[in-house]
Amino acid sequence: MQNENSAKQDIAMTDGTTKPDAFEMDDFTPRYLDAAELTFTRSEVGTARLEIRNEACHLRVVARRLTPLSHPEAYISLASDEDTEIGILVNPSALAPESLKILREELDKRYFTPTIQRIYRVKEHFGIHEWEVETARGRVIFSVRGLNQNIKQVPPARLFVTDVRGNRYDIPDYRELDAQSYQQIQRHL
Numbered sequence: 001m002q003n004e005n006s007a008k009q010d011i012a013m014t015d016g017t018t019k020p021d022a023f024e025m026d027d028f029t030p031r032y033l034d035a036a037e038l039t040f041t042r043s044e045v046g047t048a049r050l051e052i053r054n055e056a057c058h059l060r061v062v063a064r065r066l067t068p069l070s071h072p073e074a075y076i077s078l079a080s081d082e083d084t085e086i087g088i089l090v091n092p093s094a095l096a097p098e099s100l101k102i103l104r105e106e107l108d109k110r111y112f113t114p115t116i117q118r119i120y121r122v123k124e125h126f127g128i129h130e131w132e133v134e135t136a137r138g139r140v141i142f143s144v145r146g147l148n149q150n151i152k153q154v155p156p157a158r159l160f161v162t163d164v165r166g167n168r169y170d171i172p173d174y175r176e177l178d179a180q181s182y183q184q185i186q187r188h189l
Contacts, residue, residue, distance in 0.1 A: 031087035033078065035094035040102040048106045050078060050086070058086060063106045069154060072111075076103070113168045114140070116161070119181040122188050129188060131161070135169065142167065147188060159185070 037053040040061070050061040058080045066075040066088065076089045089095075092103055114135035121132045129144045142163040144150050150162040159171040171177070174185045 031085075033087040033089045035089060035091060038089070038095060038099060040095070040099040042102060048102055052086075061086070061106070063103055063110065065107065065111065068111065076107070113160075113170045116169050116171045118178060119184040122184050124188075128164070131163075133169070142169070151189065 033052070037055075039051045039053070041049045041051070043049050043059065047060045048063070050058045052058075060080065062079040062082060064077045064079070065072055066077050073092065074090060076092050078086045078089060080086055089103075092100060095103060114137050116133045116135055118134040119131065120134070120139075121130075123130045127145065129147060130141065131144060132139070132141045134140075142165075144161060145164050152160045152162075154160070157173045157175045159174055161169040161171070163169070171185075174182060177185065
């Protein structure tokens with residue numbers, strides 16, 4: 001039977017570096033961050049930086065919502081790049097006002113999702129549907145390929161539409177759209 005120390009030894013790689021043992025690689029315990037210990041600032045080039053008091057300063061931070069539909073203002077994952085998570089901020093509203101402002105700006109950039117208020121027309125050309133809609137930011141025309149794959153319904157009547165460029169549009173409740181818009185949705189779903 002191996003003792004605990006031998007089970008946690010690093011494994012030497014062929015290039016001379018060490019590989020973390022399997023225990024560390026399988027440890028997915030989340031790290032929860034204390035808002036009182038965090039300070040967000042902007043670098044000279046405009047990227048968000050994160051300082052964790054008495055620990056580290058991350059020159060670029062990526063913020064993601066872990067529960068974007070049910071709790072968009074809570075459970076924010078902070079990472080030093082697209083794949084390396086620093087930790088989870090459960091309650092961002094506890095941040096200092098300037099830090100909260102920067103965090104919200106980063107989330108708004110990442111989750112820019114215009115709300116569709118009216119659908120003027122949806123036309124299909126060779127499997128691509130061209131949508132002409134009114135959003136909270138004005139009239140927009142975009143294309144959607146494969147409606148089944150790119151329109152997600154969240155019960156009871158919320159729709160997320162993803163266009164060919166990866167932009168997402170939100171229809172909070174298609175039942176509340178005007179009659180013409182509702183008819184366009186019914187014809188193409």
